[in-house]
Amino acid sequence: MEILKRALKPAPAQPTESQLWQLLNSLNDVVIAIDDRHRILAVNQCWEKTTGFAVEASLEQCFTDFLHPEDLGNWQQVLEQLAEGGSQLIWFRLLHASGEIRWCEMRLQSMRDDSFYPLSATLCDITPQVRNEQVRTASHRSLQSLVDRLPAMLYRSRNNHSWTMEYVSSGCELLTGHSAESLLNQSHISLGSMIHPDDADNVWEQVQVALQNQDTFDLHYRLTKACGEEIRVRDKGRGLYSSSGMVLGVEGVILQCN
């Protein structure tokens, strides 16, 4: 009986065109259709908010005219990839009516199964996210270049006799003659192997005492460079602890003494 009721229930009415447009225009993402000559066939109101150009004035215009010239190559590439089927995601810059640029993320696909064109796409303004990412990148880049230019070797090592390195700054090469990469992790070259044999035990003991007391250490010892030259260095650092006090590693800076 229940099955019969459900079967007899009238099918929901198809939404009218104006209802569909109302739905599309309420969205905070651009919804767009593009024809085989890359002209805009249809676009919702969010387009105006994103680009500053009126929808009516943009219809029939070539979509690529709104793209930043440097991103046209990417656009072509994405279309080629799209020809292989599925959908594609692309980031590009849209030229705003004010002359400013807006970073956008677009999901692009063919509208129909039987033909490549027209294309349908959703497009959202990701300018704030891109700007934040640029600030983060600049901040990281600045710190990284500062650390790498210092005439010293900044390090984070494990607390073992080899002092196996988890991180070494580029100053390592200037100090030891070995590249930073060659010292990382389980490499056959280690700081331990470079410390003069007569100093190695003393270095180990003093660091262990400092770690035990959760104090800093300040050591002077001899290092053998890659070229065989022996130099005197100063190593100042401290332990890296978990909240329970467990020693996770050792961080410090090594400088050459005159």
Place this chain on the structure above:
Amino acid sequence: MGTKLKQWLPGWHWSPGRRKSVARESVAEVDYGRLALQLATAERISEELPAVLQQLQPVLNSRLPHHPGSIQILLSHPNHGESILHHGQQSKPASSYIAALHRQLSSNRGSSSPPLRITDGAHQWQVIARELAHSEQQRFWLLFAFEGEIPALEQLNWRTCDLERCLQQGIEAWVQREEKVREALQAERAIYAAELHDSLAQILGYLRLKSARLHKQCQAEEYAALQAITEELASCTHCAYRQTRELITTARLTQQSESLSQGVINSIREFEQQSAIVFELDNRLQRNLLSPQQTLQALYIIRESLSNVVRHSHATHARVTLSLQGKLLQATIEDNGTGIDPQAARPDSFGLQIMRERAERIGGTLNITPRPAGGTSVCLQLDLDH
């Protein structure tokens, strides 16, 4: 018949146009060697190609009387999303036709690919495309466009092989010549940069230190009369030293990158490493439009501006915009820093004056203004017709 078959065959194969022109063509005899030479020695190939194609179009018409078509050459810049079409006809092809060609030829297409089908309004074109030559930045395509039925490919090949060969020889030679000119220019710049570095910059560096010391020693009261002179001497020497260093760097940059765009990209990469400022490049130039001299001076000005941003502005963001408005190229360097106070400029701050002089030297104007939202805007405008 004194010609041996071995010698006669290649000549017969490559000269169908010449033989047939006697029999059925009413078009003027075309000297393919001269046309190829005209292209190979062209100063601006974009100006020569239409003239050459105008001479070849009647030849094509007479060779394929039942298949009216157009001979065209497309210069495709895959990296810039731009193509330029040259043709020998009166009517200009529609921009949508060129855009469609660009789209289809930007993909990795071989010369043996099937004809392109292009719809341009009510017109339907079939285009046979063959790659003639390519350089790092551009590809040259020879196109035979037919609105109606296309001839059999073998027939087309046979009837147009001499046209294609003439264009290919001319364009290939032009591309090679351009490459050699570019290499020679780079080598010359490298020599000058090295000379400047090894001679003048070393001496100026020494003079800078000495003149600064002299000025310091003249601070004593007994040398009061000399102070104005030593101050000017020290600041001028400092300025000359900085300018020389910057010229060396700019010369090196223009060697690595012949275009302004690439020079700016390299400069931004360099300055990014020296600060936590977010640098943004908005490059809307699709091609290299400047002469080497203009590129050098414009790059100097942009680098000087970027250097000021890093050294003095306390900015967190800087943006370089390269754009073209008609025949006016505009380079803008903006920052959101503290702005420039002209009253507070140090006596050795000749930078702004030198930037203006360099702009004038290449027919440009330089405007340095405060930004409404804070910071400074440096705007270089260059008339490309200069």
